[in-house]
Each structure stands twice: as C-alpha cells, then as structure tokens.
C-alpha cells in the first residue's frame with residue numbers, strides 16, 4: 001500500500017502523505033473563513049485525515065454548507081452552556097433548520113425566554129475560551145456505556161437505534177455529544193449567534209412521549225449578517241399582513257369559513273383596484289373577459305384530468321337530483337355529483353367550443369377573475385398567503401402552433417410592465433422542464449421548452465432552468481419577485497398545454513380547410529389575488545401607492561372652528577375623484593395623525609384657522625415630507641400627478 005495520496009485542490013493535484021489532515025492541504029485560506037471541507041463531495045471536519053485519493057474543496061463560513069456547520073456547532077455550544085447552568089438537564093437532539101437551529105432538552109423545569117440571556121452569556125464565555133472541538137470514534141457499546149453513566153437516557157435510546165458498530169462523539173472542553181458532525185474546529189469560530197425563542201416539543205414528535213423543552217436560535221458567519229437577519233425578522237413581524245390587515249381595516253378571518261378571507265370595504269378597494277388595472281391591460285393586450293360557472297358536474301373534472309389528479313383538493317357536492325344525496329370520492333365517482341372549480345381552464349374550453357373556430361380567429365385570449373376553491377388542509381392555511389377561496393388574474397390563450405412564441409413574448413412584456421408598475425425591482429425567470437411523469441414525447445417537450453426559452457431570449461430575459469419541474473402537460477415559465485424583506489415569491493406563471501386541447505377535442509379550421517388542434521397557454525400574472533395582496537402589504541409595509549390606497553387623503557381639523565372648512569376641503573377632494581375622509585373629532589392633532597398613520601393614509605391634510613383664512617392646507621405625507629400653506633388648487637394638482645399605471 002502506498003504511503004501517499006493524491007489530492008486535488010482547486011483543480012491542482014498534489015501528493016501528500018497518508019493521514020495528512022484536510023486543513024493542511026487547504027493552506028492559503030484565512031482560517032476564520034474556513035469552517036469545514038468538502039472531500040469527494042462530502043462535507044467533513046477540517047481535522048479529518050486523508051486516507052485515500054480525494055478532491056478537496058474549502059467550505060467557507062458564509063456558504064450554505066458553512067452556515068449549516070456553524071449553526072449546528074452553535075447548537076452544541078448551547079447544549080454545553082445549558083448543561084453547565086442547569087445540572088441534571090438531559091440532552092436529546094439539536095438539528096439545523098431554515099435560518100437557524102434548535103436543541104431539545106429534558107430539564108427539571110421547562111425553559112422560558114427569561115432564561116435565554118443567561119444561556120447566551122455562558123455561550124459567549126465558552127466560545128471565547130476557544131475550546132478545541134474533537135471527533136473520536138468509539139464502539140456503539142462503549143458509547144452506550146458512557147452516556148448511560150452520565151444519566152443521558154435519551155442519548156442511550158438514540159444510540160441503541162443506530163445500526164452501525166462505531167459511532168462518533170464530538171467533545172469540546174469537558175463536554176461531549178453523540179454526533180455525526182461535521183463541526184467547526186474550535187468554539188471561537190462561533191461569534192455571531194442569538195437565542196430567539198422557546199417551545200414545548202414531544203420526544204420524537206409523539207404526543208404519548210415526554211414533553212421536552214426546545215430552545216431556538218440562529219447563527220451567522222459574521223455579526224453584520226446576524227444583525228441584518230434579525231432586522232429582517234423584526235420587520236417581517238411588524239409587516240405581517242394579518243397584523244397590518246387588521247390595523248388598516250382591510251380583511252378579517254373567521255373559523256366559520258377557514259382559509260377564506262372576509263374583505264372589508266377598504267380591502268375591497270385594493271382588490272378592485274388590482275382587477276381594474278388588469279382590465280385596463282386586457283384592453284390593450286387584446287383579452288376578452290368571461291364569467292363561467294363555479295360549480296360543474298364531475299364529468300368535467302374527469303375529462304380535464306382533475307378527478308384523477310386533483311380531487312382530494314376539491315370541494316365536492318352531491319347532485320341535487322339524485323336520491324341518495326351522497327358523494328362518491330372513488331375513482332369512478334365522477335359519474336355523479338358536482339365539484340367547485342379549483343381552476344378556470346376547463347370552463348374556458350367550453351367557451352372556445354361554443355363556436356366553430358378558424359385560424360383567423362386565433363389567438364383567442366379568455367380571462368376570468370371568478371372565485372376558485374381548493375380544499376387545502378387546515379394546518380397549511382396562513383392568512384392570505386394560503387387560502388381555500390381565491391381569485392386569480394387567470395387567462396387562457398387558445399392559439400396556433402406558429403403563434404406560441406409571439407404570445408409568450410407578449411405575456412413576458414406584460415409581466416415586466418406589471419411588476420415594474422407595482423414597485424417590485426427584482427424579477428427572476430425560470431424555465432421548468434419535462435417532469436418524470438409527463439404526457440407526450442420527449443421530442444415534443446424539447447420543442448416546446450425551446451419555444452419558451454426563445455421567447456425569453458428574444459425579450460432579453462436571463463433565466464435559469466428548473467429541471468423536471470414542469471406541469472405534467474407541458475413546460476412552464478415561473479416568475480419570481482423579491483420583496484423588501486429579501487424573500488422570494490413565485491407569482492406569475494406561463495404554461496404551455498397540448499393536453500387540454502386533446503382531452504376536450506378542441507379544433508380550428510386551418511387555411512387549407514382542414515381541422516387542427518390549437519395549443520392552450522395558461523397564464524396568470526398576479527397569480528392568486530389573495531396571496532398577491534398579502535405579498536404587496538408585506539413588501540410595502542402597507543404604504544401603498546396612491547392608486548391602491550384604500551383611503552387616499554384624510555383631512556384633520558385642528559379645532560371645532562374649522563369644521564365647515566374641513567367639510568369643504570373633503571368635499572372638494574371627493575368631487576375630484578379621490579377617496580378622502582374628514583376627521584372632525586375633538587381630539588389632539590397628534591392623536592389624529594397617529595391614527596391616520598396606523599391606517600396608512602398616504603396624504604394627511606391639516607386645516608386650522610390660518611389655513612381656513614387663506615384657503616390653503618398643511619400637508620403631511622405618510623412618507624415623511626411636510627409642507628405648509630399649500631393652496632387648495634395646488635393640493636389637487638399634486639394628487640392628480642400621482643401615477644396610475646396602464
């Protein structure tokens with residue numbers, strides 16, 4: 001056996017003695033940034049010895065894998081601190097989760113948030129003490145003996161469930177934990193962490209087991225990154241659309257109809273403003289709006305394929321004419337009963353089929369804003385983001401094969417126009433390609449994928465491929481926006497469908513007089529209006545552009561003496577077409593301003609005796625600016641200058 005191994009680092013091969021530690025072959029990388037290494041694709045400790053030929057890559061602190069190593073190592077650090085502070089507390093598991101980690105403990109009394117600063121302080125001490133983190137392999141029996149001696153019955157149970165003969169133990173200072181690793185080389189690598197919350201959790205997630213005490217935390221590569229993250233978390237809490245929706249009086253939810261918003265008058269203004277905007281675009285882009293039924297015989301869902309693929313997500317109803325009044329949800333249940341539509345597409349094929357179509361009639365672009373129903377599980381419902389009842393700015397384009405690229409290009413143009421107008425600066429595109437289960441041949445798929453790709457390239461749109469994520473009936477373009485909290489939302493989609501025309505036997509007469517199949521393009525730009533409103537509220541923090549603001553102007557009177565003038569100003573603004581209200585209450589100005597700010601009214605107009613005498617107003621914008629003694633006509637001019645898209 002050779003006593004050397006060949007390692008490849010950043011593409012350069014070199015020969016080193018067997019047993020050289022990984023850290024040594026990665027010289028040249030500042031130790032603070034390097035937290036682990038990828039050896040032949042697997043992330044391992046920097047202290048791991050090289051026994052075979054390998055390719056070695058650095059894992060840096062701020063990479064996704066690096067962050068995982070840091071977060072899990074911080075979970076160990078927390079467990080060490082907890083056991084030092086609360087002797088007798090048993091440890092269980094401490095995995096990494098999105099944005100952080102948790103550790104479940106069995107303490108004498110459950111932890112509360114009041115315990116967290118103390119634990120955090122001890123963690124900092126332990127981190128500064130620069131304890132080396134060491135990995136040792138021991139036999140399973142030995143590990144069981146060691147943890148049993150420490151009274152760690154949960155660890156013993158975990159090890160008993162491991163099939164391997166040997167297990168690894170990580171130790172730092174006088175503390176150790178059973179773990180697969182990898183970990184950072186020493187505790188001083190852990191500088192930027194924060195414990196965030198506590199919760200109860202059953203051992204192994206089973207309610208028949210003991211209740212454990214869970215501590216959540218997060219950790220980052222740098223203090224700056226941690227602070228940035230905590231700021232965004234706090235902002236997300238303040239901007240939660242359920243909280244803002246209540247404060248702004250937009251919508252409510254009630255268990256009487258789970259997952260279905262009750263829009264209040266102000267919420268309806270936003271909803272309708274968005275629909276009106278889409279309608280203005282539809283006129284320009286050549287769409288026709290239709291209204292089709294909400295309730296269809298299940299026969300339709302059988303033809304469309306929904307009965308086979310989607311019926312668990314549908315609200316079904318018995319046939320009022322049947323004697324049994326029962327619902328059969330089995331594979332053949334479609335022969336009877338009705339279902340509420342989860343999508344508009346199948347209904348639109350009937351509009352298409354209602355007339356004989358020729359090649360000259362195409363493309364036919366049908367749009368609909370009807371309510372849709374989806375039987376989402378109650379545990380998944382979340383405000384407006386995940387609902388059971390929704391509307392989409394849904395449209396189906398029936399076109400010829402040779403029109404696909406142009407239609408896609410037009411839609412991409414529309415997408416960009418809409419997101420620009422709505423103030424989303426970062427829009428990303430992905431092309432979702434042929435999934436495992438698909439209809440049609442691979443050749444057809446590659447052709448339609450190329451069409452979608454070409455249309456994007458023609459519009460100078462850079463896109464990523466989302467492999468195997470297309471719908472079973474065709475590839476799609478997925479469009480994502482990033483909000484002010486740096487979260488990504490998939491909003492718009494454009495999908496090619498060769499399947500629906502087949503299933504519904506759609507045809508048109510071509511120029512030679514023969515029957516041909518059209519293609520269907522499914523597309524939505526805002527997507528679910530409910531979710532879009534939720535995203536918009538959190539993106540803007542409720543500070544909407546004037547055209548979307550439910551209440552555009554609030555006129556605040558300074559005293560009873562200017563009641564008439566307040567009414568006059570409010571009346572004038574209303575006649576000019578603005579959504580204006582007067583606040584005539586006998587309250588301090590500061591109070592009235594705070595209330596208007598909470599309701600996110602973009603323009604606050606203050607009137608007192610001086611303003612009444614000079615027929616002017618003082619203006620305060622929600623955005624912060626102020627101006628005094630503005631003549632009434634100038635205020636109206638200013639409001640009229642606010643942009644309205646399309």
Ligand SMILES: [Zn+2]
Pocket residue numbers: 072076170177178179180181183
């Ligand atoms: Zn570990």
Ligand SMILES: [Zn+2]
Pocket residue numbers: 343344345396522523
């Ligand atoms: Zn559709």
